[in-house]
Amino acid sequence: MTTHWESLLRPPSEAHWVSLLDEQGPATGNLHPIPPDPKPGRRRRSSVDGPTTGALYPVPPEPDRGRSRNRGARTAAQERSRRPGGFVGALLWAGAVVATVGCWTDLAEVASTADGLAWLGRLTGLLAGYGAAILVALMARIPYLDRTIGSDRLSRWHALGGRGTLALSVAHMVFAMSARVVRSGVWEGTFGLVLYAPGILEATVSLAFLLAVGLISAPAIRSRMSYEAWHYAHFLTYVAIYLGFAHQLTGPSFGGVGAWAWRALYLGVAALLLWYRFALPVIRSRRHRLCVAGIRRESPDVVSVYISGDDLDRLAAEPGQFFRWRFLTKGMWWAANPYSLSAVPSGRHLRITVKAAGTHSRALFSLTPGTRVWAEGPYGALTAARSRSDRILLIAGGVGISPLRALFESMPGDVTLLYLARTVEDLVLRGELDAIAAARGARVHYTVNEDLTVPLTGRSLSRAFPDLADYDVFVCGPRGMTQKALNALRRAGVPKQQIHLENFDF
Numbered sequence: 001m002t003t004h005w006e007s008l009l010r011p012p013s014e015a016h017w018v019s020l021l022d023e024q025g026p027a028t029g030n031l032h033p034i035p036p037d038p039k040p041g042r043r044r045r046s047s048v049d050g051p052t053t054g055a056l057y058p059v060p061p062e063p064d065r066g067r068s069r070n071r072g073a074r075t076a077a078q079e080r081s082r083r084p085g086g087f088v089g090a091l092l093w094a095g096a097v098v099a100t101v102g103c104w105t106d107l108a109e110v111a112s113t114a115d116g117l118a119w120l121g122r123l124t125g126l127l128a129g130y131g132a133a134i135l136v137a138l139m140a141r142i143p144y145l146d147r148t149i150g151s152d153r154l155s156r157w158h159a160l161g162g163r164g165t166l167a168l169s170v171a172h173m174v175f176a177m178s179a180r181v182v183r184s185g186v187w188e189g190t191f192g193l194v195l196y197a198p199g200i201l202e203a204t205v206s207l208a209f210l211l212a213v214g215l216i217s218a219p220a221i222r223s224r225m226s227y228e229a230w231h232y233a234h235f236l237t238y239v240a241i242y243l244g245f246a247h248q249l250t251g252p253s254f255g256g257v258g259a260w261a262w263r264a265l266y267l268g269v270a271a272l273l274l275w276y277r278f279a280l281p282v283i284r285s286r287r288h289r290l291c292v293a294g295i296r297r298e299s300p301d302v303v304s305v306y307i308s309g310d311d312l313d314r315l316a317a318e319p320g321q322f323f324r325w326r327f328l329t330k331g332m333w334w335a336a337n338p339y340s341l342s343a344v345p346s347g348r349h350l351r352i353t354v355k356a357a358g359t360h361s362r363a364l365f366s367l368t369p370g371t372r373v374w375a376e377g378p379y380g381a382l383t384a385a386r387s388r389s390d391r392i393l394l395i396a397g398g399v400g401i402s403p404l405r406a407l408f409e410s411m412p413g414d415v416t417l418l419y420l421a422r423t424v425e426d427l428v429l430r431g432e433l434d435a436i437a438a439a440r441g442a443r444v445h446y447t448v449n450e451d452l453t454v455p456l457t458g459r460s461l462s463r464a465f466p467d468l469a470d471y472d473v474f475v476c477g478p479r480g481m482t483q484k485a486l487n488a489l490r491r492a493g494v495p496k497q498q499i500h501l502e503n504f505d506f
């Protein structure tokens, strides 16, 4: 059922609500026709097979409401995903205590200022070394972390942890040098230490690299750089960690088991990084042989890219998730950008829907069928497994409709979609959304306003959804919009654990 959002809100002057009922129709035409399935015999029937919308993607059969309303019938995946990220956080803090345990036995021997400074140097050094390993692990794209915590939250932890680790590294250097200055004088404590102590010159270069990475990550500088320049410069962190490693094992807190455990930590993290970020994407690309099947212009600045491949169900991608896409064509092969699946994945096809924001996204408009693709993923925790309730509200801002379109199609329960856009043209995929709404008896409300966030107030939402506190709410869009939605939902009484956000900027 498609209704006017306008009718749900008073006063209407809060925003300019636009009726779309009589403007519906198919999206703009294909730039490239979608090729027929090259191996129809091999196509596995997916759970979404059913009457089609007339496009490449079928509309799902009516969800089994009896089952979805039964709170006792949760899947194992749903139960798993309910484990809070707090468990991982607690484990990380516990690791920090274990990593520094040697320091506490040394504490009894602190008898002078120099001893105190040296002790502080050891403590901050161990914490910085542990922090560096954890920072890399957080970005190793480990599926368990990604599913339980979510990529955007992991990125935030990484950014926060990065600042902490940098501060600890600087503190470590200051304390260690000060201890040496108090004991042996200024020359010995500074240049002498850096030039002649084993591994310290490398550690100093390592710190300089870390500071450089910290500097380019400061918002004022990062906003002036292209994402790719920032991303590749970030790789200096790996060099820094490598250079800093040797001197970590020369510290007095290390011996026997401790040194081996430290090596195991670093080797384990390196193995995870190499496997998940490098080996697995290569293996999967060879196995699935992804390539562009066609593209479809959804609006002047939004395009859908259809990607075909072999045995895609083995990727176990879920609606709401995203991949990092590398298109192996001139000018694009060196960048891997994140785009969400905008339709339920099938064994033969994936689809993304992308708004032109800059160089990479704009280049998608001129992709030609047959272009080879590498996809890293699936990532992201914005999936049906997150929901606790059988009443679902999806709030999409602009091209944030992408993952929510896939969820709207597949999410079990009583689903309502609220789709906010700046202009009528920006309301892409409307034909599909209406077809899905009709097929499953769901509701879709459209709003159009130059300020995407206008309808997102606690009062408006409570009025439109009087029992909103019982809903699970999935929100996706630009950061300003998701933040406003979060505040409005909290004011409307939705518990935090029932709000699931995905920002399109990390």
Ligand SMILES: Cc1cc2nc3c(=O)[nH]c(=O)nc-3n(C[C@H](O)[C@H](O)[C@H](O)COP(=O)(O)OP(=O)(O)OC[C@H]3O[C@@H](n4cnc5c(N)ncnc54)[C@H](O)[C@@H]3O)c2cc1C
Residues within 6 Å of the ligand: 151, 226, 227, 228, 322, 336, 337, 338, 339, 340, 341, 352, 353, 354, 355, 356, 357, 358, 359, 360, 361, 362, 380, 399, 402, 403, 503, 504, 505, 506
């Ligand atoms: C999890 C996730 C899912 C997304 N899904 C979609 C989607 O379905 N449809 C869609 O239109 N957009 C999506 N985006 C946003 C999309 O990734 C960016 O708009 C796009 O990468 C911009 O790249 P550009 O070269 O065109 O523009 P640029 O001008 O280079 O970048 C614009 C901004 O996009 C962000 N960005 C650029 N490259 C990356 C990258 N590799 N990783 C993370 N952020 C980057 C940066 O914040 C940058 O400042 C998603 C983003 C994230 C994080």
